[in-house]
Amino acid sequence: MEAAELWVGFVGAGRMAGGLVRGLLQAGKVPASNVLASAPSDKNLDAWRELGCRTTHCNLEVVHRSTLVFLATKPHVLPGVLEEIRPAVGSHHIVVSLVAGVTIQTLQRLLPPSTKVLRIMPNLPCVVQAGAMVFSRGSNAGDAESALLQNLLSSCGLCEEVPESYIDIHTGLSGSGVAYVYLFAEALAEGAVKMGMPGALASRIAAQTLLGAAKMLLETGEHPAKLRGDVCTPGGTTIYALHQLEKGALRATVMDAVEAATNRACDMAKD
Amino acid sequence: MSVGFIGAGQLAFALARGFTAAGVLAAHKITASSPDTDLPTVSGLRKMGVNFTVSNKDTVKSSDVLFLAVKPPIIPFILEEVGPDIEARHIVVSCAAGVTISSIEKKLSTFCPTPKVIRCMTNTPVIVREGATVYATGTHADVEDGKLLEQLMASVGFCTEVEEDLIDAVTGLSGSGPAYAFTALDALADGGVKMGLPRRLAVRLGAQALLGAAKMLLESEQHPGQLKDNVCSPGGATIHALHFLESGGFRSLLINAVEASCIRTRELQHLADQEKISLAAIKKTLLDKVKLESPSLSVASASKVSLFTSKSKKN
Numbered sequence: 320m321e322a323a324e325l326w327v328g329f330v331g332a333g334r335m336a337g338g339l340v341r342g343l344l345q346a347g348k349v350p351a352s353n354v355l356a357s358a359p360s361d362k363n364l365d366a367w368r369e370l371g372c373r374t375t376h377c378n379l380e381v382v383h384r385s386t387l388v389f390l391a392t393k394p395h396v397l398p399g400v401l402e403e404i405r406p407a408v409g410s411h412h413i414v415v416s417l418v419a420g421v422t423i424q425t426l427q428r429l430l431p432p433s434t435k436v437l438r439i440m441p442n443l444p445c446v447v448q449a450g451a452m453v454f455s456r457g458s459n460a461g462d463a464e465s466a467l468l469q470n471l472l473s474s475c476g477l478c479e480e481v482p483e484s485y486i487d488i489h490t491g492l493s494g495s496g497v498a499y500v501y502l503f504a505e506a507l508a509e510g511a512v513k514m515g516m517p518g519a520l521a522s523r524i525a526a527q528t529l530l531g532a533a534k535m536l537l538e539t540g541e542h543p544a545k546l547r548g549d550v551c552t553p554g555g556t557t558i559y560a561l562h563q564l565e566k567g568a569l570r571a572t573v574m575d576a577v578e579a580a581t582n583r584a585c586d587m588a589k590d
Numbered sequence: 591m592s593v594g595f596i597g598a599g600q601l602a603f604a605l606a607r608g609f610t611a612a613g614v615l616a617a618h619k620i621t622a623s624s625p626d627t628d629l630p631t632v633s634g635l636r637k638m639g640v641n642f643t644v645s646n647k648d649t650v651k652s653s654d655v656l657f658l659a660v661k662p663p664i665i666p667f668i669l670e671e672v673g674p675d676i677e678a679r680h681i682v683v684s685c686a687a688g689v690t691i692s693s694i695e696k697k698l699s700t701f702c703p704t705p706k707v708i709r710c711m712t713n714t715p716v717i718v719r720e721g722a723t724v725y726a727t728g729t730h731a732d733v734e735d736g737k738l739l740e741q742l743m744a745s746v747g748f749c750t751e752v753e754e755d756l757i758d759a760v761t762g763l764s765g766s767g768p769a770y771a772f773t774a775l776d777a778l779a780d781g782g783v784k785m786g787l788p789r790r791l792a793v794r795l796g797a798q799a800l801l802g803a804a805k806m807l808l809e810s811e812q813h814p815g816q817l818k819d820n821v822c823s824p825g826g827a828t829i830h831a832l833h834f835l836e837s838g839g840f841r842s843l844l845i846n847a848v849e850a851s852c853i854r855t856r857e858l859q860h861l862a863d864q865e866k867i868s869l870a871a872i873k874k875t876l877l878d879k880v881k882l883e884s885p886s887l888s889v890a891s892a893s894k895v896s897l898f899t900s901k902s903k904k905n
Contacts, residue, residue: 542812542813542815542816542819543815544813544814544816545813545815548813562845562849565839565841565845566846567842568838568839568842570841571833571838571839574836575833578833
């Protein structure tokens with residue numbers, strides 16, 4: 320299926336959906352006029368119209384007029400929405416759920432048996448096309464659907480297919496992980512402020528430091544431990560600072576955080 | 591070439607054992623001396639075929655390469671005692687933690703105008719020829735002298751030349767390092783025993799695991815972090831264990847240890863420079879014997895010992 324002929328629908332038009340559509344549009348994957356989004360109120364839909372997308376308050380309309388349907392509602396709303404759209408879902412549809420904690424099993428149970436279902440977990444920086452996304456396919460989704468999704472969403476960042484069991488881990492690592500980075504950036508800046516640098520400047524530099532370090536990691540493909548060693552002049556400032564981080568057991572704390580978020584994602588999925 | 595050891599303790603024993611096992615030196619070409627004949631290492635040295643004497647002067651006379659293998663506070667006494675017998679041909683190698691080349695050269699220069707001094711930091715695994723040694727050459731030691739020492743020490747493990755200002759750090763890392771490893775191995779064995787292994791097997795396996803890991807690292811181009819990752823299957827046993835290590839601040843403990851050892855080494859040298867070593871740090875029998883042989887040595891007070899003669903008193 321050519322992406323240009325694709326009719327893409329979004330049930331739910333919140334921040335995550337907005338991030339994805341921006342990525343798709345910016346990369347020219349889909350013309351805005353081919354995008355239709357639904358939401359209960361106009362609150363979110365204004366932004367979509369500004370992008371050139373069509374909007375509606377009717378979920379069924381989205382399903383009728385789209386081939387690729389993204390489900391982007393809040394988790395507690397989804398079962399009701401699925402019941403509503405189920406009659407209109409056919410074997411030509413590709414249904415991709417962004418809904419946290421809702422398993423493929425649940426999705427397939429609430430949709431017609433032959434539906435092609437995929438589940439994706441994005442993260443916030445999709446909004447700036449620097450996201451990290453993983454997706455898994457349901458029983459009826461094949462290589463073609465997987466390739467289509469990958470093609471479209473790589474416009475928003477890193478997009479990889481994984482076994483469904485990795486999705487909760489991705490939440491802990493990268494979905495929530497973005498918040499850990501914000502926390503770290505804030506703390507870095509605060510340290511600088513303590514040492515006498517103005518806050519705004521410190522924040523900008525902190526962000527650029529994280530960006531630059533991440534870019535080096537991604538582009539050199541080197542092990543982070545090696546890159547860390549490269550920065551550490553013997554007896555220099557960096558190794559002194561790292562010692563402080565190790566004393567604070569930063570590594571273990573971060574591992575604890577990823578574990579906690581992952582476990583919480585698992586628990587929430589069971590509810 | 592003959593080698594002498596002033597001091598017949600753990601270090602002398604380990605080096606002598608290593609050299610003879612490596613075949614670079616025959617036992618009868620080695621002399622070791624100590625006033626204390628009760629040391630357990632003394633009988634070990636004798637059994638090896640090393641010439642043992644109570645006279646440090648005899649050791650000096652029969653050696654080309656002279657290792658000072660005594661504890662740091664004793665060094666000044668030794669230099670005072672054997673100084674007159676040091677000749678231009680001697681290469682004096684000090685293995686004493688924290689004792690600087692300049693302090694040794696200064697002491698010896700009252701006896702010999704251009705003493706060849708090399709400062710060295712090694713460790714006990716020289717005994718099984720897996721030592722870690724660094725050395726720095728003094729003012730009058732030639733490149734060949736350094737190379738000669740390097741050849742000797744390379745026969746018992748890894749040896750490389752460094753700038754002297756790094757030697758205290760080396761002390762903290764590989765000088766004390768085996769002790770950290772023994773502690774870790776003891777604890778690992780405890781872990782094995784807790785989970786049901788017989789002690790002997792636990793010790794054997796723990797030691798082999800560390801040995802193997804160290805060998806892998808030395809033979810690999812890869813960063814230890816990468817090698818660690820290679821062992822950690824997702825969600826597996828190892829990563830669970832590592833999390834515990836991290837939670838306990840394992841890494842920072844090791845960094846702290848190396849730092850503490852290095853700092854203490856510097857502290858001891860500083861104390862020595864300030865002539866504040868307490869008598870308790872020096873065994874009384876040793877002190878008496880040294881005093882007997884060096885009448886010029888003065889004892890400043892009951893609680894402090896002047897480590898330098900009145901001739902070379904510091905300003």
